[in-house]
Amino acid sequence: MPASPGRLCSLLLLLGFSLGSCSSLPPFDLLYADGGRAYFAQDWPRAAELLQRSLHSYARLQDARRQCQRGCQAEAGWAARPPLGQPWETGFFDRVLQRAECLEECLGRRLDGQPSLHRASAEIQQDFEEREPYNYLQVAFFKLKRLDEAVSSAHTFFVANPQHLQMREDMEKYQRMAGVKAESFRDLEAMPHWVAYEAGLHHYSADDYQQAVAELEESLGEGLLALQDCRALCEGLQEEEEEEEETQLGLYEAIAAHYIQVLKCRQKCVLDISTKPGRVSSVEDFIPSHFDLLQFAYDQVGNQALAAECAATYLLFYPSDERMLEKMKQYRTALGAEAPVVPREVIRSYVQRSLMEKKLIYYAVEHLGETFDDPDPWTPEELIPESMKAKHREDQERQRLEAPDMEQQQPQRQRGPLPFEGVTIAMDSQQLNGSQRVVLDRVLTESECKDVLRLAKAAGGSGDGYRGRRSPHTPHERFEGLTVLKALQLAEEGTVNWRDAKLLLQASEKSREIVESYFTPEKKLYFSFTHLVCRTAAEGEQEGRMDLSHPVHADNCLLDPEGNTCWKEPPAYIYRDYSAILYLNDDFQGGNLFFTEMDAVTVTAQVRPKCGRLVAFSSGGENPHGVWAVTRGRRCAIALWYTTSPEHSEQERAQAEELVKQKEAEQEESHLDDKENAEAGRSTGDSPEPPAPKGRARSAGRRSKQHSESGVQSKGQQTRDEL
């Protein structure tokens, strides 16, 4: 076989020749491997060049695939019938072969070489999807003193890997570093639709509808393009997975199986585009919700014709949505009979195509033993096979019964893997017999739990701000609470270990990110209040205790068991949206958390605390909860509340973070330490080991003004804030 330019090129590359002499696109995985070698040899200029080229090559390959799928699709006329007298099979395969040829030719042309050269292993493919090359790249750029590129590479990686602790430390250092500009923190792989979507929501909630309309239209347009790209790539990426099994299948079975895989992949694309990089959950109903927002915004800016068009388009997804039908009626009346209202054509064909795909997939589910997690909540009932329907209805009914306050709630869909290595979902809402609840394990390691417990103990012993007192809820327990800021202040005074206090801060931030990622994929969560709380059974007096350690309550509303409702009004903390408890130990008796119905007596689920277990739930009337009596020993946990409104975010938190920043700036001259950086590329982020304290600064007096202010604030809150 004659050496193709592509093969020759890779050969040259492997032999270490300069890449400038290659005209064809070098395979990205070879460039990546060579870049990695240069990196570990600390040849920074070469590492930076090769890694950049690998990213470039990867981007061009993806682009070529998309272009070719699109180009070849246009040529294949699927609707055409086979010539008379020929069996349908011949006509069908004739087109299949033509299309395969078209793709092969197109890719070869665009890549200047053989398409097969560009097939990388699944592992490397995944590295690129997770933006791993940027992790190496930032170090190489830093070594080369190309700060702007170092920071943008680091930021690009961090956006998709917010759990990466080494990178977090690096980011913090970059932020403190002199000469780093705010503009350098940019996402080089930013998806245009997310940028526009977030801007759109921002303007929308600020009642700036003119701007909201512009941004949301852009986000919709870009989102649909991203969807198209994602779908196009579905045809090429199945090669590796299924091969072994399919060798057992006959022609038609194999084709059917492969085709269904491609259809499922295409259907799943809607989740891909509605999941922000670095998040677990997707934004529900990403495309339909655009039209809901747009119809309202257009109406607000006085453009009823477009408002009506958007309402009509929304109805393509939910044809019997009463609220929207009502609006439609109003628009029609306002516009008059001469102005017919037509939904958007691009969405009409999107819905039609999606329904056709679903139909085929559901056929395979029913008759070929396939499985399918439909990503869309709007799929009409009549499309779903009877066998799946019963289950579907059950789920919906349960959701309705258990979340009467949340009309908008849709059945919860399966979520992807958590972006936190090691953390596992132990129970979801369904297993917890409710809605908007989750239990996650391994958020902290055993040794981290010990460190935080040591902090609680040391702070308790200090007699400073962490006084054991009787529980406000029961005379049989002692109750102690410590805020993050107080812990850091005690550390500054030298009363507790600085590292333990910082761990409390880090553990609460990690929990915040997990809860945000799990429950609010499109919104940021802010801290509302955080404290470390221990409750200890008093000696004696425990026989036959009937009281609770914490009576049943909901976190953001006043529970009214008689009225079977929950009043969202002060003095409840109405702006709290999510609650979480991170447990530290299990060596005590009693003390289980439990959920009840709105009647405050019917227990629906129980959770046993243990080290590293995080329970999180929405703070409303759908989640009344309490704590059984602690009858022996001491139960410690970090209690956390979050809000989606920045104006209600906790001031103390900002002070605590500021304190850490100052302290660390004192401790180190602003530079990235060499050892840490050499490791940055390979660090997996699963051992949240905070940096060892580098000496104990005693500057307790300096911030004393803030101390007293925050002390007052937290004391006022404490009585109702424990859990």
Ligand SMILES: *[C@@H]1O[C@H](CO)[C@@H](O)[C@H](O)[C@H]1NC(C)=O
């Ligand atoms: C959910 O309810 C079932 C049936 O009542 C019960 O067996 C199960 O323990 C409950 N789940 C939890 C986590 O308590």
